[in-house]
Amino acid sequence: MSDRTPGAQVRVDPRGPRFAAVLTTLVLVVALVTGSGWLLAAQAVVFALGAALGLRFSPYGWLYRRLVRPRLGPPQELEDERPPRFAQAVGFVFAAVGAVGYLSGATWLGVAAGALALAAAFLNAAFGYCLGCEMYLFLVRGRARLGQASR
Template sequence: MSRSLPSALTFPNPVNEYAARATAGLVVVLAVVAVIVNSPIVYGLLALGFVLRVMAGPRFSPFGRLSVHVIVPKIWRKTKLVPGPPKRFAQTIGLVFSGTAFVLSLLGFGLAAQIVVGLLIVAASLEAFVGVCLGCVAFGFLQRQGIIPETVCEACNNLSLRQPAS
């Protein structure tokens, strides 16, 4: 049975924290390459990865699939389920940064693109190596301020709705 387009474009909820961290590590590697090479093509690939992950989580993203199907089950072998909406929000912020870098590089502002991606490297490194998701922190802040409705992520504020770690 084939999936309908809307169901194929859903973001997973919950998300394995370790898969998100592995994906962030892969983003760090590509982002460092982007800064070194300073080419619109590499910035475009970085932005495309974020587009794919924002659309449907790891389903269409090579980095997401590698994290979910290889790195986590065969190397890390850990599961910690966390709410999906903050992770999608974080991916969206990554898209804004990488998309901005892509446009800047197309317009000939390579140094500006490198600086923007440098900021992305800092955020992705915090996620990958420390387990701190800045986008998730921002999501929580916006939710507490009422800017993001609680209905977007009820599990974010209600610990009883979260699934236990295994």
């Protein structure tokens, strides 16, 4: 679910990204257990769609809206879509690097990058802690401080 008003940022149901993190965690576990670079590449595509087009255009966002959201009550609040989109971009980088590692024969790189992506997805799925979102907020605050310091 999202709310778009003219001139405003997209706001999303925070349960959607957490649902996506659960699916992502499952996909990444299977990719690491099987050593499948192709599965990791598919997850990279999912991340890329969410980062580039918005969470509602991600396959996991679509599943949430069609299968899960109708069975839930309305969200208590909506959140800004920008931090989770940034998290999707970070996830894309790690999944893409991992896929390249597996597919090029550098299995250690596939395992390392896939495991880092899994750790971040698991934190969100299990505890509601979005590491990529926190990175986004850290960068925004840092940019604001730099802007104030240059005045």
